[in-house]
Amino acid sequence: MRLSDFRDEQALEVIAKLLEPVGAIAANERNAAARSGGVFGFASALLQNNPREVLAIFAILNGEEPEAYHCSAAGLLYDLIELLGDPELLALFGLRSRTAASSGSVSENTTAEGTRKASSDTAPRAESSGTRKRSTAST
Numbered sequence: 849m850r851l852s853d854f855r856d857e858q859a860l861e862v863i864a865k866l867l868e869p870v871g872a873i874a875a876n877e878r879n880a881a882a883r884s885g886g887v888f889g890f891a892s893a894l895l896q897n898n899p900r901e902v903l904a905i906f907a908i909l910n911g912e913e914p915e916a917y918h919c920s921a922a923g924l925l926y927d928l929i930e931l932l933g934d935p936e937l938l939a940l941f942g943l944r945s946r947t948a949a950s951s952g953s954v955s956e957n958t959t960a961e962g963t964r965k966a967s968s969d970t971a972p973r974a975e976s977s978g979t980r981k982r983s984t985a986s987t
Contacts, residue, residue: 849909851936865908869901870940879941887932887943895928905931 854862873879873894882893894902900914906927907917919927931937 849911850930850934852934862908866905866940869898869904869908869914872901873898874941883942887938890941890943891928891932 851862876897878897879890879893882890882897885893903917903919904914906919906924907914909931910917910927
C-alpha cells in the first residue's frame with residue numbers, strides 16, 4: 849500500500865508505527881552515503897544495512913505486525929517495487945522516484961503535493977488495511 853492510501857485514524861497509526869524503522873534507517877550513515885546512488889542503490893543499501901527495519905516497514909504497510917510478517921524472495925521484490933513506486937514514502941528518505949511511470953502512477957518529476965493531488969483523482973481506494981494481501985506461504 850502507498851502512504852496516500854491510509855486515511856484518518858488509520859493514517860495516524862501507520863505513521864506512528866513507521867517512525868521507528870524509518871528513523872533507524874535515516875540514522876544509519878551508510879544509508880545516507882548510498883542516497884547518491886539513486887533509488888536502486890539506496891534500496892540495495894537498505895536491504896543490506898537495515899533488513900529488519902525494511903521488513904517492519906513492509907509489514908506495517910501490509911497491515912501486519914512486524915513480528916508476524918514473513919515473505920518469500922518474490923514477495924519481498926514485489927513489496928520493494930511497490931515501495932520504490934511510492935514517491936511520498938521515498939520522500940521520507942530524501943529521495944524521488946526514478947522508476948518508470950506505470951498506469952495509475954505519477955511521473956518521476958512530480959512534487960509530493962502534486963502526487964497527493966494526482967492520487968486523489970484516481971479511482972476510489974479501499975479504506976481497509978487488508979486491501980492487498982499476498983500469499984506468505986513458501987513455494
